[in-house]
Amino acid sequence: MNVVGLIVEYNPFHNGHAYHLAEAKRLAEAEAVVAVMSGDFLQRGEPAIVSKWARAEMALHAGADLVLELPIAYAAQPAEWFAHGAAALLDATGIVSHLCFGSEAGTLAELQPLARQLSGESGALKAAIAEELATGASYPAAYAAAAARSVAAPPGGGPGSAAGAAAARALLEQPNNSLGLHYLIALQRLGSGIAPLTVRREGAGYRDAVPGSASIASATAIRGLIAGEGGLSAAAPYIPPYTAEILAREFRSGRGPVTWESFAAPLFHRLLASSRETLAEHHEVTEGLEFRIKKMLPQLQQLTVEELLEKLKTKRYTYTKLQRMMLHILLQHGKLAMAPEALAQGPGYLRVLAFSRKGRELLKRMKASASLPIVTRAAAFSHPGLELDIQAAAAYANAMPIRNDSEIFRDFRQPPITI
Template sequence: MSVVGVIVEYNPFHNGHALHLAEAKRLAAAEGVIAVMSGDFLQRGEPALVSKWARAEMALHAGADLVLELPVAYAAQPAEWFAYGAAALLDATGIVSHLCFGSEAGTLAELQPLARQLAGESGALKAAIAEELATGASYPAAYAAAAARCGAAPAGGDPGAAAAAAKALLEQPNNSLGLHYLIALQRLGSRITPLTVRREGAGYHDAKPGDADIASATAIRGLIAGEGGLKAAAPYIPPFTAEILAREFRAGRGPVTWESFAAPLFHQLLTSSPAKLAEHHEVTEGLEHRIKKMLPGLQQLTVNELLMKLKTKRYTYTKLQRMLLHILLQHQRSALSPQELAIGPGYIRVLGFSSKGRAMLRQMKTRCPLPIVTRAASLTHPRLDLDIRAAAAYANAMPIRNSSEVFREYRQPPITI
């Protein structure tokens, strides 16, 4: 059976995602689809609009057969480790034949050679990144420049021109993330065949929808938060997404935003010493002192105000969001070190499946080297413990708080449709 893997967040699932899913199936001639999906917190360090269970349901309605959770240890990370964790999960299933991702390039012709070179040059790459960071560049910009320097000089070619072309390529967010998927497959020694689909229509960061029926998730969330609400977002999302969102909102399970976590976050920031803050993952380069310095000058004590005060050319909004998230969730630096993350996820958590997905799960049980978890209470694992704690923190920030949601992880079976 040909099975295509996709790595997603679906915050929320929209028309552009539907196009990607259809094209992934077509390119891979796939008989089944496995989606590795971030849980309640996302790669850019922000909470999802609605829970992972609601978004898994969207994925199943859209045509995914099996939805697996990307552990929060990998989900809320820079691209390198986000990609590594997700690719490692797909590889561990033992049944995924292809990985299909979106990119601005729409081809592997330039990305794949870069990935082959960079996968084996981690030391040189890290040194080059450090040099770029020393100039005051943000991490994404530093990575793009360093990757171009380390991996884009073909024999007999003009190294300067090649590096400039590679840098321009990697400054586009989906190309950059795609490169990390390719590097992860190389480092894992995976037999999965990569495929890419050109990203059409709205850009990843576009804050406003265009004229067509495709808008970025960022733009859609903006419409939902505005006066028009779900009705304004309706042209850009499938009916099942609109129905699931409406149901979740009516039940008080959304929308969830960073401001939903303002009280517990500021409690941590105000009561922790700089030394205590510095123990958390991604609190680097003295940021603990910058946080403590900024707190007395805040007028409204909102998360957005704090982020805007902390933001500099060096520290991007995304980097700072992830840092605050790790403080909120009490993620210790030692638990998420490169050495720990390189070990891999350690288990496969199933969020949902179709009837075909059920058959795929049976096949996985004969090929997968990791425990397959359908109920959180069935496994004790430090990474799964982080997921359970993250889900409880997320549920505690919902518009209507109740114990059944806070402790849902222990009783919720996979979603089926």
């Protein structure tokens, strides 16, 4: 039985996601879908528009059979660790046969050879990245340049290819290609038997701020439409009816929409009350950014997260890097808990957010095949990573438009969603 794995955020689930899910099942000839989904905070460091429970429900309506949560320790990380954590979860199920991801390339022909080369030279690659960062480049640009240098100077000292290096750099400057490369590297480093597949991203780019076609728009564009005068009605052409219904229900109940500004009060409390030394102890506060934060705070005209990020942003420090840094400060994530040595160990559990009738059968199979504990109720399991997930969920619920005690402590009681 083929089971295809997807690594997703669904913020919110839209028509492009529906296309990807259907194509993944077709390409893998799969009878079931397992989705590893970020929780309430996402890879770019931003909060999801609605909770992980609502988004997991969208996934079930779309045809996913089992939804697992990507722990916050991996969900809000650069591509390398995001991919490592998600691939490790799929591998740990013992039932996933394929991993299908979206990419601009739409083929593994260029990505797979590059992944094989880069997965085996971690030390050299990290040194090259450090050299690129020293020039003032952002991390994504530094990684693309360092990877291109590895192609130009292959292991063993053979002749490099300038054309190959240029092609590699162009390939990796596209965000879905870059993330897909990290999925491939993660599978190779894990020694996983999961077979990779890719689907060409259609209709809209990952960061496109406006709709790209009559029916497909990026999640970024859809959130922009929802935030505008047209609200959900403006986004309706780009999302399935069940997504619209779930979003409308969550908004009516005061559980959304959630944005970075929903966290302005607690975030600024931490920034204003913390010393530079205390700020420096948080994950992603690097290279003296604690000094820059303290310098910029008095210069703000308004205490908004948006203005703070704009003040802090430079060529070196991207919006995404700064958002993740602010998230780790908000959630008080220390450097030790998020150190590479800790992340390399992989997640310690499989947290189930939702399952279908077929997903129930997958869980039965996983009891014999899974290499990690299966968690269906957080209160019944203890793990440092799960504690971070619960804390993140509570902080998220505390920032909802209508504060509700049952939502703040929902993670302790909530069984997996079923439909």
